[in-house]
Amino acid sequence: MSLFRPDVEALQGYVPGEQPQESGWVKLNTNENPYPPSPRVVSAIQQAAEGRLNVYPDPLGRGFCQAAAELFNLDPDWILPANGSDENLTILVRSFADKNDLIAYPYPSYILYETLSEIQGTRHARLRLEPDWSWNIKINRPLIEQAKLLFVPNPNSPSGNHWDREVIQSIVPPNGVLVHDEAYGDFVDEPHKLELLHSEVGKQIVVTRTFSKSYSLAGLRFGFCVAHPDLIAGMRKVKDSYNCNTLGLAAAEAAIRDQAWMLENRAKILATRTRLSESLKSLGFDPVPSQANFVWTTHPTISHREIYEQLKGRKILVRYMNFPNAAPESTTNRTGAVDGLRITVGTDKQVDAFLEALSEIVAAG
Amino acid sequence: MSLFRPDVEALQGYVPGEQPQESGWVKLNTNENPYPPSPRVVSAIQQAAEGRLNVYPDPLGRGFCQAAAELFNLDPDWILPANGSDENLTILVRSFADKNDLIAYPYPSYILYETLSEIQGTRHARLRLEPDWSWNIKINRPLIEQAKLLFVPNPNSPSGNHWDREVIQSIVPPNGVLVHDEAYGDFVDEPHKLELLHSEVGKQIVVTRTFSKSYSLAGLRFGFCVAHPDLIAGMRKVKDSYNCNTLGLAAAEAAIRDQAWMLENRAKILATRTRLSESLKSLGFDPVPSQANFVWTTHPTISHREIYEQLKGRKILVRYMNFPNAAPESTTNRTGAVDGLRITVGTDKQVDAFLEALSEIVAAG
Numbered sequence: 001m002s003l004f005r006p007d008v009e010a011l012q013g014y015v016p017g018e019q020p021q022e023s024g025w026v027k028l029n030t031n032e033n034p035y036p037p038s039p040r041v042v043s044a045i046q047q048a049a050e051g052r053l054n055v056y057p058d059p060l061g062r063g064f065c066q067a068a069a070e071l072f073n074l075d076p077d078w079i080l081p082a083n084g085s086d087e088n089l090t091i092l093v094r095s096f097a098d099k100n101d102l103i104a105y106p107y108p109s110y111i112l113y114e115t116l117s118e119i120q121g122t123r124h125a126r127l128r129l130e131p132d133w134s135w136n137i138k139i140n141r142p143l144i145e146q147a148k149l150l151f152v153p154n155p156n157s158p159s160g161n162h163w164d165r166e167v168i169q170s171i172v173p174p175n176g177v178l179v180h181d182e183a184y185g186d187f188v189d190e191p192h193k194l195e196l197l198h199s200e201v202g203k204q205i206v207v208t209r210t211f212s213k214s215y216s217l218a219g220l221r222f223g224f225c226v227a228h229p230d231l232i233a234g235m236r237k238v239k240d241s242y243n244c245n246t247l248g249l250a251a252a253e254a255a256i257r258d259q260a261w262m263l264e265n266r267a268k269i270l271a272t273r274t275r276l277s278e279s280l281k282s283l284g285f286d287p288v289p290s291q292a293n294f295v296w297t298t299h300p301t302i303s304h305r306e307i308y309e310q311l312k313g314r315k316i317l318v319r320y321m322n323f324p325n326a327a328p329e330s331t332t333n334r335t336g337a338v339d340g341l342r343i344t345v346g347t348d349k350q351v352d353a354f355l356e357a358l359s360e361i362v363a364a365g
Numbered sequence: 366m367s368l369f370r371p372d373v374e375a376l377q378g379y380v381p382g383e384q385p386q387e388s389g390w391v392k393l394n395t396n397e398n399p400y401p402p403s404p405r406v407v408s409a410i411q412q413a414a415e416g417r418l419n420v421y422p423d424p425l426g427r428g429f430c431q432a433a434a435e436l437f438n439l440d441p442d443w444i445l446p447a448n449g450s451d452e453n454l455t456i457l458v459r460s461f462a463d464k465n466d467l468i469a470y471p472y473p474s475y476i477l478y479e480t481l482s483e484i485q486g487t488r489h490a491r492l493r494l495e496p497d498w499s500w501n502i503k504i505n506r507p508l509i510e511q512a513k514l515l516f517v518p519n520p521n522s523p524s525g526n527h528w529d530r531e532v533i534q535s536i537v538p539p540n541g542v543l544v545h546d547e548a549y550g551d552f553v554d555e556p557h558k559l560e561l562l563h564s565e566v567g568k569q570i571v572v573t574r575t576f577s578k579s580y581s582l583a584g585l586r587f588g589f590c591v592a593h594p595d596l597i598a599g600m601r602k603v604k605d606s607y608n609c610n611t612l613g614l615a616a617a618e619a620a621i622r623d624q625a626w627m628l629e630n631r632a633k634i635l636a637t638r639t640r641l642s643e644s645l646k647s648l649g650f651d652p653v654p655s656q657a658n659f660v661w662t663t664h665p666t667i668s669h670r671e672i673y674e675q676l677k678g679r680k681i682l683v684r685y686m687n688f689p690n691a692a693p694e695s696t697t698n699r700t701g702a703v704d705g706l707r708i709t710v711g712t713d714k715q716v717d718a719f720l721e722a723l724s725e726i727v728a729a730g
Contacts, residue, residue: 004461019424032421048584054582058384121463237377247610247613
């Protein structure tokens with residue numbers, strides 16, 4: 001007899017990308033930033049480590065909230081810091097979705113939305129995207145109208161495309177919350193400035209952000225939500241009192257106050273992204289135009305899994321992803337899988353190593 | 366119309382102890398350790414800060430698990446690290462307790478157990494303790510037998526008393542999990558060595574531990590569970606993939622490997638605890654003999670809230686706690702409240718300042 005909840009017993013569990021702990025890998029599989037965080041972040045951590053680690057952190061993380069609020073020209077009560085953006089998503093599910101509520105998300109997208117729905121034991125639905133990664137709003141409308149929570153990663157993963165603000169505003173559930181997951185938001189050519197929150201449907205939108213990508217701090221586990229204070233106040237009741245630690249709060253505050261450092265790394269990544277996409281095309285691949293720090297690509301003839309394995313044999317890790325039943329509602333092929341390779345934009349040197357290996361594999365294949 | 370789950374809408378929310386961010390307070394209200402963490406911990410953090418914060422941590426925290434397993438002479442798959450012991454408790458509730466399941470806990474004890482039950486929307490029940498803080502197992506048996514999760518903080522808070530192993534083994538729910546919350550376990554005169562886990566009912570017990578108290582790392586947010594690998598494996602599916610950050614993992618590993626530092630601070634706290642208890646008695650108070658790093662006390666005539674306020678006026682913070690409906694099942698006075706003061710064992714200097722203020726207040730009252 002299992003003591004676990006049936007929902008947990010049935011759960012496969014989310015499998016994160018491989019994280020080899022030994023060195024020597026070209027790691028282009030989990031969308032980490034290849035550049036180090038701001039030296040001011042490192043100083044802030046070192047100073048906090050010599051401070052008062054024996055006492056609890058500020059439960060509301062007010063120093064960080066103030067810094068984030070200044071960046072967005074909002075009051076601090078619009079900000080909720082969390083132990084990584086994943087914790088933001090967990091808090092959202094536990095705040096808004098009961099057993100009989102529907103959680104919806106585009107498909108293919110970030111598979112964790114589905115796992116979190118399964119853990120919570122809610123109803124959940126995949127909103128199939130078109131082959132060009134656009135929304136077919138008409139077909140998905142009935143599920144959108146039922147949704148209590150609609151998670152929309154924008155830019156989307158694995159595809160890296162970005163949906164316009166008009167699209168997002170048109171899919172806010174009438175009786176629910178749209179979570180605009182901006183994990184990759186800083187890599188968009190023209191990052192938005194939270195205009196969504198100031199729109200007519202703004203009180204039903206929660207924006208989530210992370211320090212893992214653009215701020216080079218995946219190891220820190222720090223993310224935050226931006227939303228109307230009424231939403232933030234309710235979510236605060238659900239979070240653990242001290243969900244953010246003293247070091248993380250100090251580091252994140254230093255990071256968000258050093259926009260110049262982040263933007264310089266962003267510029268390098270955007271330049272490398274263009275080069276990576278062009279090179280993929282010249283090797284016969286079909287990359288999706290990316291607005292993120294990764295590129296999703298397919299090849300018309302060579303097996304994607306085979307390419308992944310061959311790269312791994314050369315100690316180059318990219319992400320092979322396979323999404324079963326991903327053919328959109330609008331097509332007749334409802335059982336078709338979508339698979340491909342998601343390649344993180346690394347340093348120029350890492351991308352060169354990847355491209356060199358890839359051209360050998362393509363030549364042999 | 367509220368978009369929140371009705372359970373969340375109804376929630377008061379857990380209110381943690383006051384955390385004044387400015388200096389100048391004698392802070393004896395949230396059971397922090399007054400001594401700094403091991404210098405090896407500070408070094409480990411500073412080294413990790415200069416390392417690879419741009420990449421994700423090991424999702425399983427294997428370095429830490431290995432160190433904890435060595436301390437307890439177990440295999441590493443008995444260990445689950447978490448973002449503070451509060452996250453352990455959240456993971457436990459989400460793993461084991463469904464809407465119709467019963468979560469039980471002694472009362473008065475750590476009020477967060479009730480808050481977490483309310484967030485999850487489960488049934489929950491208080492098991493009233495006797496006036497001397499002992500269990501009336503006979504009267505509580507029907508609820509214990511129904512419980513899916515039984516949280517037992519041992520030593521208990523706010524009382525600081527410790528229940529024998531025989532008592533704990535006799536209250537393991539026949540079809541559920543007993544969580545032996547050892548937040549204060551290192552302060553017991555004879556700390557147990559996880560004998561509970563090796564008992565006949567060991568597969569239904571989860572031990573939780575924290576670095577916030579004995580290891581002087583409340584600011585770090587780091588705790589862990591120890592339990593049979595079958596239980597740990599299921600709980601891993603529920604936790605966020607990267608729930609522990611790179612800095613916390615490095616710090617906790619260094620802390621658990623420096624037992625001498627922790628034990629030296631523990632010895633100081635135990636000596637001060639004895640002195641604090643004796644002084645309270647000589648001022649006319651009735652302190653409960655403590656096995657934790659705090660002392661719970663009442664006074665036969667002076668208002669506890671009044672003492673708290675007067676101390677606060679002198680910038681000395683202790684915890685005033687009031688538990689309504691705390692009179693035990695075995696008494697006729699079912700609506701009686703229990704209130705009193707919970708005083709953290711600080712440094713000798715802090716305790717002297719507290720005792721001096723207290724003797725003035727008693728003399729005036």
